[in-house]
Amino acid sequence: MAQGPLAQVLRHLPLPKDPDLLVGIETSDDAGVYRISGDMAVVSTLDFFPPIVDDPFTFGRIAAANALSDVYAMGATPRIAMNIVCFPKDLPLECLREIMAGSLDKLAEADVLLVGGHTVEDAGVKYGLSVTGFVDPANIITNAGARPGDALVLTKPIGTGVTASALKAGRIDLKDAEAAIRSMETLNKAASKIMRETGVSACTDVTGFGLIGHAMELAKGSDANIIIRAKDVPLLPGALKLAANMANRPRTIASSREFLKDEVKIAGIAEPLEALLYDPQTSGGLLISAPEGRVDALMKGLRDGGVAASVMGSVVERRDGWRVAVE
Numbered sequence: 001m002a003q004g005p006l007a008q009v010l011r012h013l014p015l016p017k018d019p020d021l022l023v024g025i026e027t028s029d030d031a032g033v034y035r036i037s038g039d040m041a042v043v044s045t046l047d048f049f050p051p052i053v054d055d056p057f058t059f060g061r062i063a064a065a066n067a068l069s070d071v072y073a074m075g076a077t078p079r080i081a082m083n084i085v086c087f088p089k090d091l092p093l094e095c096l097r098e099i100m101a102g103s104l105d106k107l108a109e110a111d112v113l114l115v116g117g118h119t120v121e122d123a124g125v126k127y128g129l130s131v132t133g134f135v136d137p138a139n140i141i142t143n144a145g146a147r148p149g150d151a152l153v154l155t156k157p158i159g160t161g162v163t164a165s166a167l168k169a170g171r172i173d174l175k176d177a178e179a180a181i182r183s184m185e186t187l188n189k190a191a192s193k194i195m196r197e198t199g200v201s202a203c204t205d206v207t208g209f210g211l212i213g214h215a216m217e218l219a220k221g222s223d224a225n226i227i228i229r230a231k232d233v234p235l236l237p238g239a240l241k242l243a244a245n246m247a248n249r250p251r252t253i254a255s256s257r258e259f260l261k262d263e264v265k266i267a268g269i270a271e272p273l274e275a276l277l278y279d280p281q282t283s284g285g286l287l288i289s290a291p292e293g294r295v296d297a298l299m300k301g302l303r304d305g306g307v308a309a310s311v312m313g314s315v316v317e318r319r320d321g322w323r324v325a326v327e
């Protein structure tokens with residue numbers, strides 16, 4: 001669902017308050033966090049969606065990596081998970097078995113136990129997981145801690161939205177599609193571990209609202225402004241060319257751009273690149289805000305850990321007229 005309608009729905013609902021509810025729904029964070037003791041909190045999240053690739057095993061892997069990502073973004077350790085499945089009665093069961101096998105493969109890599117789930121008959125396939133993790137409340141990383149002077153680091157290239165639609169329509173080089181699939185299957189586990197060890201100010205993962213949409217959440221959550229340097233944003237191979245073809249653009253590129261236009265300052269950027277900055281990501285990377293003095297250590301750790309990250313922006317003092325600028 002797009003950001004605008006969802007905000008409208010939530011605005012007038014009585015949202016719960018509790019002293020042990022450390023991160024609730026209203027701060028647009030990646031997961032909810034509930035304290036169960038002085039040094040232990042439960043982190044809880046849920047994500048599911050229709051297949052974005054034809055191969056069911058690969059889809060399962062991507063769906064699991066995507067669902068786990070919200071826990072990693074909070075600096076927490078995922079531990080148990082439950083399936084959420086919509087499946088048509090006329091499809092072979094083997095297909096569902098493959099989706100779950102792919103998911104279990106990624107859960108094993110993440111050291112997460114599948115403990116149950118729920119399946120309904122539906123017209124189309126949808127699959128995802130609810131994931132529960134743990135964190136010491138002192139070590140939670142939210143989207144509220146970014147400080148002026150911080151550098152912004154992105155741990156995966158963007159462009160999975162345009163790539164997935166081009167793949168569905170058969171309009172893509174298979175090599176480019178494979179790069180996107182490998183990226184979406186990659187757990188944010190290593191990146192999360194390294195950012196925890198380094199000590200960072202804030203983090204969120206880049207998913208459905210695109211890089212600008214999630215940068216906006218970080219800016220608002222932290223009461224600061226954010227500058228994105230477009231030329232430093234890592235892109236999937238071929239993504240720029242795909243974004244130039246309107247037929248490859250997921251609808252949410254236009255709706256996110258429209259929803260955020262009053263708070264985004266953007267000039268001198270080629271239009272297809274601007275569109276890509278709103279491209280909805282599946283299993284996107286972590287967008288990390290790190291104090292200037294720790295950026296080198298963070299980047300070295302990520303490089304050594306096999307994470308191809310880029311420093312692509314910075315956090316500045318709150319000022320009026322815009323919240324996210326793209327230069």
Ligand code: CO
Nearest residue numbers: 030070205207
């Ligand atoms: Co998220």
Ligand code: CO
Nearest residue numbers: 030046047070
């Ligand atoms: Co999510």
Ligand code: CO
Nearest residue numbers: 116117118119
């Ligand atoms: Co049930």
